[in-house]
Amino acid sequence: MPIPPHLEQIFEGALVSILSYVDNRGRISSHPMLPLYDSARGNLYFTSSILFSRKLQHIKRNPRVSVLFTGREFIKSPEYHVIHIKGDAKVFDEDVHSGWEWLLPLWRRKEPYIDSFLKQRIALPLFWERAVIEVRPVEMLVWENGDMGREPIRVKP
Amino acid sequence: MTDMKDLELFKEAVVAYLDEDGYPVSYPSNFKIKDGFILVEKKFRISQGAMVTLTFNHITPLPSGGYTDRRYVVVRGRVESLDGSLKVSPDKIYGWDEKKTPFPEYCEIMVPQARRYANELVSEHGKASGPKISLPSLLFRSTRFPFTIATVVPVLIANTLAAYNGYFNPLLFILTLVGAVLIHLGLNMSNDYFDNKLGADNINRTPTPFSGGSRIIQYGLLTPSAVAGMSTLFYALGAAIGLYLAFSRGLIPILTIFAVGVLISIFYTAPPVKLAYRGFGEVAVGIGFGPVIVLGSYYVQAQELPISAFLASIPIGILIALILYINQIPDIPYDSAAGKRTIVTRLSRDGVMKLYKALLATTYGVIVTAIVMGQAPPTTAVALLTIPYAIKTVRKVGENYGNPYMMIPAMGANIKLATWTGLLHAVGFAAAAVFNIFS
Numbered sequence: 001m002p003i004p005p006h007l008e009q010i011f012e013g014a015l016v017s018i019l020s021y022v023d024n025r026g027r028i029s030s031h032p033m034l035p036l037y038d039s040a041r042g043n044l045y046f047t048s049s050i051l052f053s054r055k056l057q058h059i060k061r062n063p064r065v066s067v068l069f070t071g072r073e074f075i076k077s078p079e080y081h082v083i084h085i086k087g088d089a090k091v092f093d094e095d096v097h098s099g100w101e102w103l104l105p106l107w108r109r110k111e112p113y114i115d116s117f118l119k120q121r122i123a124l125p126l127f128w129e130r131a132v133i134e135v136r137p138v139e140m141l142v143w144e145n146g147d148m149g150r151e152p153i154r155v156k157p
Numbered sequence: 158m159t160d161m162k163d164l165e166l167f168k169e170a171v172v173a174y175l176d177e178d179g180y181p182v183s184y185p186s187n188f189k190i191k192d193g194f195i196l197v198e199k200k201f202r203i204s205q206g207a208m209v210t211l212t213f214n215h216i217t218p219l220p221s222g223g224y225t226d227r228r229y230v231v232v233r234g235r236v237e238s239l240d241g242s243l244k245v246s247p248d249k250i251y252g253w254d255e256k257k258t259p260f261p262e263y264c265e266i267m268v269p270q271a272r273r274y275a276n277e278l279v280s281e282h283g284k285a286s287g288p289k290i291s292l293p294s295l296l297f298r299s300t301r302f303p304f305t306i307a308t309v310v311p312v313l314i315a316n317t318l319a320a321y322n323g324y325f326n327p328l329l330f331i332l333t334l335v336g337a338v339l340i341h342l343g344l345n346m347s348n349d350y351f352d353n354k355l356g357a358d359n360i361n362r363t364p365t366p367f368s369g370g371s372r373i374i375q376y377g378l379l380t381p382s383a384v385a386g387m388s389t390l391f392y393a394l395g396a397a398i399g400l401y402l403a404f405s406r407g408l409i410p411i412l413t414i415f416a417v418g419v420l421i422s423i424f425y426t427a428p429p430v431k432l433a434y435r436g437f438g439e440v441a442v443g444i445g446f447g448p449v450i451v452l453g454s455y456y457v458q459a460q461e462l463p464i465s466a467f468l469a470s471i472p473i474g475i476l477i478a479l480i481l482y483i484n485q486i487p488d489i490p491y492d493s494a495a496g497k498r499t500i501v502t503r504l505s506r507d508g509v510m511k512l513y514k515a516l517l518a519t520t521y522g523v524i525v526t527a528i529v530m531g532q533a534p535p536t537t538a539v540a541l542l543t544i545p546y547a548i549k550t551v552r553k554v555g556e557n558y559g560n561p562y563m564m565i566p567a568m569g570a571n572i573k574l575a576t577w578t579g580l581l582h583a584v585g586f587a588a589a590a591v592f593n594i595f596s
Binding site: 015016018027029030032051052057062070071076084086094097112113126127128 | 168173175178183184186198212214221223271277
């Protein structure tokens with residue numbers, strides 16, 4: 001089942017989401033991260049610099065992750081829904097130098113100034129060595145209109 | 158340092174726990190802090206004693222797109238009780254606030270993690286991994302090429318003074334310039350090699366374009382041995398030109414001046430002398446970029462060493478020493494920790510600023526004195542045009558003293574001041590030389 005357009009709108013408008021994963025000691029770690037959504041593939045993507053690579057190691061060991069979209073002010077879309085996604089993640093780090101660059105058009109839409117930083121790649125070279133985290137949604141919980149007092153709607157993509 | 162007080166800056170918490178199916182589950186919640194516990198809403202099937210992770214996140218979206226003002230706090234803890242809400246006892250709190258730790262500093266802190274991961278990727282994927290930059294960019298960065306202006310300016314001063322005094326051979330000028338620049342490149346790279354070896358660059362969390370070294374070793378762009386090799390190559394090429402000039406223009410004087418210059422540049426950071434680590438770095442740089450380059454370059458042209466050449470070498474020597482002096486201010490905590498006792502680490506803030514002003518005043522004073530003594534043409538007074546800019550620069554340095562990132566424009570202004578004052582000094586000599594030709 002394809003992801004409903006009103007939920008895709010949230011993915012495309014969100015400037016931040018919370019990515020949670022399980023570390024090697026069974027604890028949950030959470031990171032605020034810029035979510036990128038590829039509607040053609042129906043997957044969420046994150047890019048992580050190798051400077052902040054601990055999460056990559058943990059996700060490679062245990063690919064079960066969750067992503068939460070919350071915070072009205074962080075989501076630039078006409079509608080607002082809180083969305084929780086359980087998903088299976090895959091880390092792509094064979095080419096950290098340029099393997100993430102196909103995501104630049106999606107990134108640019110959310111952070112238009114990214115190109116000016118990228119032009120100065122030489123100034124902070126390790127920041128631009130990046131892995132891609134792909135999250136394939138397995139199950140979604142949706143609190144429509146951000147109303148957390150109601151039971152969430154369960155959506156299976 | 159992140160603590161519970163920081164949570165007051167956030168609107169909501171994200172509560173995360175491990176579900177029975179092995180996936181993390183998270184939801185947003187209001188929160189309260191009470192008696193050292195964090196109270197959040199209960200949802201789903203979280204049991205007493207369960208481990209939870211609370212994430213507090215903030216960004217300020219920008220109207221033009223993107224965001225700023227990033228901060229987050231993560232709290233790990235255990236659910237103590239379930240009286241309607243979850244009472245979480247924090248075990249560990251960590252986070253980041255870009256107002257407290259600017260992003261470039263945060264990145265520097267994480268460099269060792271990135272290097273470890275890059276090494277793991279090599280064994281995992283069987284191919285070299287890590288930052289790649291083009292060869293010209295790598296050379297530009299590793300040699301800190303723009304800083305060679307500090308060599309170019311004194312060579313220009315010496316050669317324009319020589320021209321004013323009736324001596325100028327273009328080929329000798331080019332050879333002197335190339336030789337001196339090569340030695341400077343060797344110096345820059347040996348400085349990186351030894352600052353890495355002795356630890357000063359490795360512990361520096363706030364490098365700027367003007368301080369903290371080139372970072373090529375720290376970022377894994379070049380190995381220390383490659384840096385040492387390149388440094389040796391630059392020194393060897395520079396030395397070859399120096400020897401040629403010595404043999405063709407005056408063996409003993411040129412060799413003596415050249416040897417002093419090379420020894421200063423090597424022992425600037427190299428053990429056992431380590432001039433920069435003992436508080437003599439600024440003086441060494443002043444002598445190296447002032448009298449050594451100016452007198453050496455002048456002798457190559459004129460085969461004599463008049464008092465006018467010595468006087469011309471003092472202002473540029475001081476100005477170049479002041480570049481180093483000011484650029485070392487952001488490095489004070491790291492240099493102190495690495496035992497690099499630069500002058501600015503030994504003085505108070507007030508002392509540093511007083512000495513800065515006094516040395517700038519001396520620079521302009523020497524230019525005027527040389528004119529008054531008849532050792533320089535009146536046209537060299539054109540260098541005094543930078544005095545208003547010097548006053549502004551002093552103010553800028555004072556206002557942003559010690560803040561590594563806020564000081565970047567002040568450090569840039571200080572470099573411009575040295576460059577423009579030196580160039581105008583050379584223009585003064587050149588104008589008088591041209592006047593001599595046509596009169």
